[in-house]
Amino acid sequence: MRRIPVPALLATTALALTLGACSGGSGGKGGAGDSAEEKPPVRVSVNLTGTQATPGAPVVVRASEGQRLQQVTVTDSRGGNLAGKVTADGASWTSERRAAPGTAYSVEARVADGGTATASFTTAAADKVNKLTLAPGKNTTVGIAQPLSIVFDHPVKNKAEVERQLKVTTSNGTVGSWGWMQDWSGKDRVDWRPEEYWKSGTKVTLDADLNGIDSGAGGWFVRDYTTTFTIGRSQVVKVDLDSHRLRLLRDGQQVANLPMSAGTPGGEKASWRGRTVLMAKEGTINMRSETVGLGDAYDKMVDYSMRLTWSGMYAHAAPWNAAYFGRANHSSGCVGMSDADAKAVYDQVQVGDPFEITGSDAKGTQALNNGYGEWNLSWADWQGKSALR
Secondary structure, X not given: OOOOOOOOOOOOXXXXXXXXXXXXXXXXXXXXXXXOOOOOOEEEEEOOOOOOEOOOOEEEEEEOOOOOEEEEEEXXXXXXXXXXXXXXXXXXXXXXXXXXXXXXXXXEEEEOOOOEEEEEEEEOOOOOEOOEEEEOOOOEEEOOOOOEXXXXXXXXXXXXXXXXXXXXXXXXXXXXXEEEEEOOOOOEEEEEEEOOOOOOOOEEEEEEOOOOOEOOOOOEOOOOEEEEEEEOOOEEEEEEOOXXXXXXXXXXXXXXXXXXXXXXXXXXXXXXXXXXXXXXXXXXXXXXXXXXXXXXXXXXXXXXXXXXXXXXXXXXXXXXXXXHOOOOOOEOOOEEEOHHHHHHXXXXXXXXXXXXXXXXXXXXXXXXXXXXXXXXXXHHHHHOOOOOO
């Protein structure tokens, strides 16, 4: 990626607009023009100039000596404004946001005596653009364990700078933290989870003010992002690998206690343990053992499929395994139930519900990036994954 050097603020352009020019008479004394006080021209300077200005810097407008800025308006080519503040002495104004790549800006500066000056500049286009994917989806309702998750199209070197632009607002002051990882897909990812499970009814908003931020080798962000979602009813699914039972709790009260059979212990077919999160309700899907590295052991259409990890661990209907329900773990890694029981669970759970899997018949704890594994970290360890710690 071709890097564009950040300019010094000394690279400025001076602007002047002469106001109230006098109109003298034919030379006689006492003419009307002689009695009016002539106002000095308005002169200001802007740190960004021309048609290839470097993006990623705040816009700075300075008044000439003896003049005080009163108001500055910076408008982009789409009609948006860059908010900013005038210093107490009126000497300068600085935008709160940075100039974005490939954008034309108009500047209007008004000084204390009412005079104005205008200017314009255009930033150089980005030679590489970074984009992102947000989860959960906008205006969705999700379970109490659902994290905010952002996966970036390209690598993010400037993680701290990007994280500073990610603002989470909740309806009840929920405490949380961002944590960085490499997604299962190999891309950079950052998630935000609360210290504890969300409270039911919490409304959450993410404002990712990324327009004009350089992610590093991955390129520039050229837009802002936002998403809103609501936390639904409080539900927890508890899977006990030792007793071979699945229980559904709602508001702390048990509403289902069902026999199941999980992964065969002692090898790769064993299930993962830990606190995982229901990623998706996928319905009827084709499951093939080749996709999870188990050879040609199975190739089935599976009903009521509830995804728990990227590596292929689900809870689903498994009528072919009925002899083991409630008795032994004898699957290829998934949590299997009868058709009726799987349907009952599928109909009641919501994306974002935690599945808390315990017991000795496991091959280990779910990895951080294999779905949403952050709940398996202590709060202190999770906070340590923030780029701002």
